[in-house]
Amino acid sequence: MxxxxxxxxxxxxxxxxxxxxxxxxxxxxxxxxxxxxxxxxxxxxxxxxxxxxxxxxxxxxxxxxxxxxxxxxxxxxxxxxxxxxxxxxxxxxxxxxxxxxxxxASTARFVGRKGGGVQPFKPDGTPNPAALKGKVVGVQRATTNDSYLAGEFPGVEINRYDSAENLLLDLVAQRIDVALVGPVKVEMDFLSKPEGRNFEFVGPELESRKYFGDxxxxxxxxxxxxxxxxxxxxxxxxxxxxxxxxxxxxxxxxxxxxxxxx
Missing domain, CATH: 3.40.190.10 (Periplasmic binding protein-like II)
Structure with missing residues (x-):
């Protein structure tokens, strides 16, 4: 038993x-x-x-x-x-x-239209909010990129999106001027494809531990x-x-x- x-x-x-x-x-x-x-x-x-x-x-x-x-x-x-x-x-x-x-790894980078003349950073590499005055910047909502943009570029007009795809669609349609994105994804799925041929990374890759963590x-x-x-x-x-x-x-x-x- x-x-x-x-x-x-x-x-x-x-x-x-x-x-x-x-x-x-x-x-x-x-x-x-x-x-x-x-x-x-x-x-x-x-x-x-x-x-x-x-x-x-x-x-x-x-x-x-x-x-x-x-x-x-x-x-x-x-x-x-x-x-x-x-x-x-x-x-x-x-x-x-x-x-x-x-x-x-977790990093971020701005992307914008080729020849757009947008320079989000000063020569010493520090953020330059004045360079984005009158521009609309896109970012995915509730991300570390969102936190970085709000913290380091005060006063800049921000459009927030529920997905990276919608963000990039608005970039192509010129409803935003630049976007703050994950560079690995955007290089593979946008810049290397026909729809991204008129765009490029703007400024350096960002590795701020304060915002992007470990x-x-x-x-x-x-x-x-x-x-x-x-x-x-x-x-x-x-x-x-x-x-x-x-x-x-x-x-x-x-x-x-x-x-x-x-």
């Missing part, structure tokens, strides 16, 4: 483990990081990273699509378990959630320290055994891994 009961308990335990699921919050509209192809299949660098995390953590992964500015509220309300959607690790965000070790990480609720430990262990394993590099090379010929892990 005891033996039968033990077997039943082991079987139940195995079934429970197999049924474990982690809900991952993503934008689903931010190629090449997370997006749906024409057939509706979710793809992208962060989707691949999240799926690999699931394999290593021995858990199913369910992706939940939502607007970027809804990700942290959804995490805190337990609608999702983690965020894997280009969320930069900043001190402000650390007040409400915890982060994994960084899995991608890189991009997986967001986790503060009370879920066991889950955070699993995520960190899985990420570090991917860095060490070459899996991360293999995923990286599906999208770029250069590494997007923060310098601390290279």
């Amino acid at each position: 005891k033996k039968t009961l033990l077997i039943a308990l082991l079987a139940l335990s195995s079934l429970t483990a197999a049924a474990r699921e982690v809900k991952v919050g993503v934008q689903c509209t931010y190629p090449p990081y997370n997006f749906k192809d024409p057939s509706g299949t979710l793809k992208g660098f962060e989707v691949d990273i999240a799926r690999e995390l699931g394999k290593r953590m021995k858990t199913d992964v369910a992706f939940v699509c939502m607007a970027f500015d809804g990700l942290i509220p959804a995490l805190l309300s337990k609608k999702i378990d983690v965020i894997a959607s280009s969320l930069s690790i900043t001190e402000t965000r650390r007040k409400s959630i915890d982060f994994s070790v960084p899995y991608r 890189g991009v990480g997986v967001g986790v609720r503060k009370e879920d320290q066991a889950l955070l430990g699993e995520v960190n262990s899985a990420l570090k394993g991917m860095f060490a055994d070459g899996t991360y590099k293999s995923i990286n090379q599906r999208y770029w010929s250069f590494s997007v891994l923060p310098a601390v892990w290279k």
Whole structure:
């Protein structure tokens, strides 16, 4: 009888483990990081990273699509378990959630029309808000780019967008003059394509730790320290055994891994 009961308990335990699921919050509209192809299949660098995390953590992964500015509220309300959607690790965000070790560098850059003459920075590299007077600057809402623009370019007229795609559409349509964007995405998905042929980066790449933090990480609720430990262990394993590099090379010929892990 005891033996039968033990077997039943082991079987139940195995079934429970197999049924474990982690809900991952993503934008689903931010190629090449997370997006749906024409057939509706979710793809992208962060989707691949999240799926690999699931394999290593021995858990199913369910992706939940939502607007970027809804990700942290959804995490805190337990609608999702983690965020894997280009969320930069900043001190402000650390007040409400915890982060994994960084899995991608976080930088920003202005992009504008070729020959537009816009110079957002002084010769010494400091921000020059006066150069954007009378201009309209576009940025994705609730991002670190948004915080940087509001903090370092006071008084500048800002249009905020729910997605990078809508931001770039308005840049092409000349409804905004310049945009502050993630350079890796924009170089691959805009400047290198026909629709971006009349545009270029304006000014240097921005690496302000105050605004852009230590890189991009997986967001986790503060009370879920066991889950955070699993995520960190899985990420570090991917860095060490070459899996991360293999995923990286599906999208770029250069590494997007923060310098601390290279």
